[in-house]
Amino acid sequence: MAKLYTPAMAAIDRKRAKHKGPVKQSTPAREAWKRLKRNRLAIVGMVILILLILTAVFADVLAPYEFDEQMLKERNQTPSRAHLMGTDNYGRDILSRVIFGARISLPIGFLSVIIAFAVGGTLGAIAAFNGGKVDNYIMRIMDIFQSIPPMLMAIAIAASLGNGAVNLVLAISISTMPARSRIVRAAILTVKQNDYIESARAMGASSRRQLIKYMLPNAIGTILTSFTFSVATAILTVSSLSYIGLGITAPTPEWGSMLSAGKEFMRQAPHVLIFPGLMIMITVLALNLFGDGLRDALDPRLQ
Amino acid sequence: MLKYIIKRLIWMIPVILGVLCIVFILSEITPGDPVDAVVGYDAPAEVREAMKEEMGLNKPVIVRFIIYVWKIVTRGDLGKSYASGQPVLKELLARFPNTLILTFASIIVALIIAIPLGLISAVKQYSIIDNASMALALFGVSIPQFWFALLTLLVFAVKLKWLPASGIEGFSGWVLPVAMIGIANVGNLARTTRSSMLEVVRQDYIRTARAKGQNEVVVIVIHGLRNALIPVIANVGNTIGVSLGGAIIAESIFSISGVGKYMLDSINQRNWPSVQGGIILLALAFSITMLIMDLLYTLIDPRLKSEFRSKNRIKVKKKTTREAA
């Protein structure tokens, strides 16, 4: 709703906030969860995400075939009852490969983002907290890193290090690290400006205490939201790199590399191109929906 | 203003040095002996040794780095392609226009669709158009671009045979790749326009414009859009970066002979000088794009311009006080 926030409405809000305060114990986190629960799309995203994680964990149980089981008589078959998503050019069951694919994309996606945030976030937090020269030096170095577009950087690193999951994680986390450091820095700087940090300082809180007790909890909302979006981007990068043959290679059933293999048989077996791509899209969509919901729930002003 | 541009250009020197440093480190950590790539595994030891000497691989790392940078800075010498023996720079420059056309044509297509869409979505928030464009935006950021490209290729080139499947043959060859990359970016840009515009329409000066009796379209487009454009420009810069980085994938799917495809071929041939050259060229292109975007901000927002001015003023003041003391 395009509504102006008039002083009258602000007064209403303030009053309601005051009324609610003592009656019901409500932490910001609980409030955010309440708002998140009301957002249907976010819940859909969350449910899909949980299902995908379960799929990855129980891939052995769920998959009807082994991911590398070749049924040479049943090559490039269109979807049927025996093979719900058809088979590829080696006669492997695509459904099984797609299910096992979740074991590759999700862990790599999450892990690379965790590393990027751990390293970049620490640097960003140091920069934001100290300000001045330290901030300047750290951020200038990040500037240099960022002058290479992240995708190009990831490709360069992956090409230099060679294929494999570990190298892929490294490539993605190094290439996205500067952007993550910026997010954490910005989040902490925003919080730092608030008066309650000033008052904490005035009351003699030590620097570490300020950072841990006051700034991080208040910056965590922004960081959490951006974490979700980052995982989505990371999963896209994993599949893109594997698609061009830098990352996870056959016969490991990575979604991107499945598409790359399927491209060769695009004319004869277009169905091979559909399902792995759909899986990537659903995963990323779920993360984006959840991230959107998280952002709105954590910052109700944005609505 | 001129001062600012010069300052930004000077800042590009450490950036480029940094990029060269990163690229050099990457080539150092690459497993495998570069000599293998040139003369082959089975070459006799004395040939290998001679090649090693010629390539300067016997010198210490620091010396090699300085030579590497020196050659690039003074002569633009990015080395020779292992595959063709041609200078990398020459091969890159021959392909660069295609990459530029693809990147900038697609961003223009994206902006032409995204800005009106974002505007309408912001003004008619929660309307059908808003919901539809936001859904489109969500899909736009969620679909892997290479998959979307494959599907469009499948539909338009393979099934319908409307457009050529690969290679750039005149105008029609560009349509599919430009449209594909353009549309893939619409969502993201429309989203930025919308949220920025939503912020702007709440501002007091929009109310002031309405209080003047100004017509709503003028209020939104003249008073609103220019203010809302600043975050959009930032996003355009990033999108160009993503497009330049994604050039490798897009060009390989549509078989466009650009820098990206050249790099991918070189990666597969372990032709490192060409890969490094490509990275340096694209990073440079990206840095220049970001510089242009920064200059655009100052054109749009007069506040930034005077900020630079006042910063300089403060510096001058400091100097004079120091001199006085």
Next chain:
Amino acid sequence: MTALEIKNLVVHYETPEGVAEAVNNVSLSISSGETLGLVGETGAGKTTIALTIMGLLPRPAGRVIKGEILVNGENVVETSRRKRKLHSKDKMLRKLRGSSMGMIFQDPMSALNPVMRVGDQITEVIRLHGNMSRSQSVKRAKEMMELVGISSVRYNDYPHEFSGGMKQRIVIAMALACNPGVLIADEPTTALDVTIQAQVLELMNELKRKFNTALLMITHDLGVVADICDKCAVLYAGEIMEYGTVEHIFNNPRHPYTLALFNALPSLDKDVERLKSISGLMSDNMNLPTYCTFYERCDKRCQRCSEGDPVLTQIEPGHFVKCFHLAQEQEDKANTPASEVLLNE
């Protein structure tokens, strides 16, 4: 001549959390050359009244339920929901805004478009309503700038190059550029330094006299009212509590809320140890009581106050109070409901 007349205005905000009754049965009238002060604390509905007059209520939340607002004798509000959706009055309002009514906003810092030259922003309104060529409009805009005390050399400067007080002068120039019959000033000095406040008020007063404009001065500062207003209305929870000339309100305040407001002011002549604050909060306008809205905070409340809602009653010519205690005194004298007296005036 009556320039602006508000009759029985009721405005609600319809939000997902419920309906907020922002303005409740307010009637006012201002003649040309006259200044009416609208006083009340934050959330009393002052700004809502201003926005309703201008037709700038936030959509779709803000809604006029009842009443009329006459500007130059034309009714500018649409109470029917269906017609409101069709924007039936929009065109007329657009023509009146800027030409027949101008508005000065609370925060000059954000009221000007940051990416547009200030001169062009003044010229814009003249071009819209002035029937002048571009060069004539620019000339007129420069005249207006000089009139509010800003050198016309600065025509091409951007808002960020001006101080707050100067920006407010620009806003005033913009609001008065087409010589509107009605000027609405929504706390025009609140965001300014105290030293600048007096200058801006003086300027507004001077220009009002010069153009013979009807001025609706919205403020929470009784000092401003005493300075430049002719009449004053005290607003509380969307209702007028006391209404009269400045002399009535300042020399003979009768409503317990008005009295409380004066008690909360520091005074130079009286030696008071502590200022008296008004205890409690204003009633939630999502959930207004059926009895007197000031009941909870009133120090004169009695049984009767919690049982019914008093009406605005005339206690002396031109002086109206909405309180049972005072109404009772007047019951024998006059038995006419206030709003009627007001309108027949």
